[in-house]
Amino acid sequence: MTPAKPLRADAQRKRQALLDKAREMFDAGSFFDLRFDDFACLAGVGVGTLYRHFPTREELAEAVFREEVAALCDCARQLGSTLPAVEALASFLRGFVDYLDAHRGLARTLATLMASRAGTLAEGSQALERAVLDLVDAAVQEGALRRDVDGGAVMMALHGIGAAHDRPQWRVEADGLITVVLDGLRSS
Amino acid sequence: MTPAKPLRADAQRKRQALLDKAREMFDAGSFFDLRFDDFACLAGVGVGTLYRHFPTREELAEAVFREEVAALCDCARQLGSTLPAVEALASFLRGFVDYLDAHRGLARTLATLMASRAGTLAEGSQALERAVLDLVDAAVQEGALRRDVDGGAVMMALHGIGAAHDRPQWRVEADGLITVVLDGLRSS
DNA sequence: TTGACAAGTGGAGACGATCTCCATATTTTC
DNA sequence: GAAAATATGGAGATCGTCTCCACTTGTCAA
Numbered sequence: 001m002t003p004a005k006p007l008r009a010d011a012q013r014k015r016q017a018l019l020d021k022a023r024e025m026f027d028a029g030s031f032f033d034l035r036f037d038d039f040a041c042l043a044g045v046g047v048g049t050l051y052r053h054f055p056t057r058e059e060l061a062e063a064v065f066r067e068e069v070a071a072l073c074d075c076a077r078q079l080g081s082t083l084p085a086v087e088a089l090a091s092f093l094r095g096f097v098d099y100l101d102a103h104r105g106l107a108r109t110l111a112t113l114m115a116s117r118a119g120t121l122a123e124g125s126q127a128l129e130r131a132v133l134d135l136v137d138a139a140v141q142e143g144a145l146r147r148d149v150d151g152g153a154v155m156m157a158l159h160g161i162g163a164a165h166d167r168p169q170w171r172v173e174a175d176g177l178i179t180v181v182l183d184g185l186r187s188s
Numbered sequence: 189m190t191p192a193k194p195l196r197a198d199a200q201r202k203r204q205a206l207l208d209k210a211r212e213m214f215d216a217g218s219f220f221d222l223r224f225d226d227f228a229c230l231a232g233v234g235v236g237t238l239y240r241h242f243p244t245r246e247e248l249a250e251a252v253f254r255e256e257v258a259a260l261c262d263c264a265r266q267l268g269s270t271l272p273a274v275e276a277l278a279s280f281l282r283g284f285v286d287y288l289d290a291h292r293g294l295a296r297t298l299a300t301l302m303a304s305r306a307g308t309l310a311e312g313s314q315a316l317e318r319a320v321l322d323l324v325d326a327a328v329q330e331g332a333l334r335r336d337v338d339g340g341a342v343m344m345a346l347h348g349i350g351a352a353h354d355r356p357q358w359r360v361e362a363d364g365l366i367t368v369v370l371d372g373l374r375s376s
Numbered sequence: 377t378t379g380a381c382a383a384g385t386g387g388a389g390a391c392g393a394t395c396t397c398c399a400t401a402t403t404t405t406c
Numbered sequence: 407g408a409a410a411a412t413a414t415g416g417a418g419a420t421c422g423t424c425t426c427c428a429c430t431t432g433t434c435a436a
Contacts, residue, residue: 155355156352
């Protein structure tokens with residue numbers, strides 16, 4: 001994965017500047033609205049440099065996306081090793097909603113990203129997927145959840161919550177969906 | 189809404205040609221991959237004509253989208269007046285999955301459309317939303333479903349099913365989510 | 377230090393898609 | 407059937423994306 005490519009000192013810095021600015025736009029939800037050239041300028045970098053580090057907008061997006069996902073995964077693992085399985089799952093799902101609620105722009109960006117490049121993102125999001133699946137599986141093992149439905153359904157619900165980010169009643173409906181899904185998973 | 193604008197006879201025809209070709213691309217899932225100029229050509233129309241009828245790609249998309257939605261609404265109403273409320277809801281949701289499954293390209297197009305122009309589509313999708321909400325409300329009135337969660341949560345689940353269109357296990361997971369949501373709605 | 381080579385930079389301009397504009401063609405009206 | 411109103415199409419302006427390379431900066435051996 002990282003065979004042997006010691007990046008030169010200044011290159012390292014530019015790359016980070018790009019990444020930082022990208023994350024900023026990500027959170028602001030303006031990532032896809034910005035001209036790519038302007039973006040380079042904003043990060044204090046020439047267009048050429050931008051394109052060398054990140055050949056496409058999607059590649060840049062994915063780099064940021066990975067970091068975002070890593071944080072969520074840590075959270076999931078932490079919960080998994082602290083609470084009983086069902087509670088861990090519930091906490092994680094509630095936390096996910098809280099997180100998106102506190103970062104509306106990010107929700108918007110993610111929705112766009114998913115729609116246009118769902119395939120490309122598969123690798124990056126696999127870690128998150130595994131974390132969620134593990135939580136669900138653990139709860140199933142404990143006998144607390146039905147066996148006939150797997151974590152994929154939960155992933156889909158999360159997709160929906162992200163995708164529907166601009167519904168007026170988003171928060172209420174998202175909470176409702178989580179409640180319904182959790183109860184649905186518990187029913188025989 | 190339609191104050192007074194009797195379109196000239198030939199204009200009517202061109203407009204329809206555009207709409208027909210657009211629907212074709214919609215179903216094929218290539219709507220957003222096609223150059224807009226080429227699209228005009230494909231429909232046997234000049235670029236200028238295309239732009240006069242539909243100033244933006246999104247406006248054209250919405251016109252097609254409306255038709256698509258109308259069909260789904262009819263289906264929902266029909267079920268609502270034929271079956272007991274809960275069964276009507278279940279049938280509709282299952283039917284929705286069947287429909288997307290049979291029109292994968294359309295699912296892809298819709299997901300893209302929703303992500304980029306969710307706001308713009310609100311008006312067009314309101315009819316569908318009302319239909320779903322009516323089904324849910326009717327079931328709640330009958331006392332068959334819990335009162336503390338409204339149809340918005342169901343809409344979100346549908347969003348998720350559409351948005352996650354390219355998951356390998358899509359069909360299974362979508363069915364699972366519907367099952368979970370229905371059971372969750374039934375639990376006290 | 378310093379010279380020489382590798383690694384990285386930035387932005388001018390090529391490219392390609394979107395969209396405008398208007399001379400021309402078609403329909404409608406009287 | 408001719409004048410007025412309406413619609414057409416496509417050449418070319420516009421604007422964002424991306425490439426290319428003359429130049430700058432960092433690295434390292436002597």
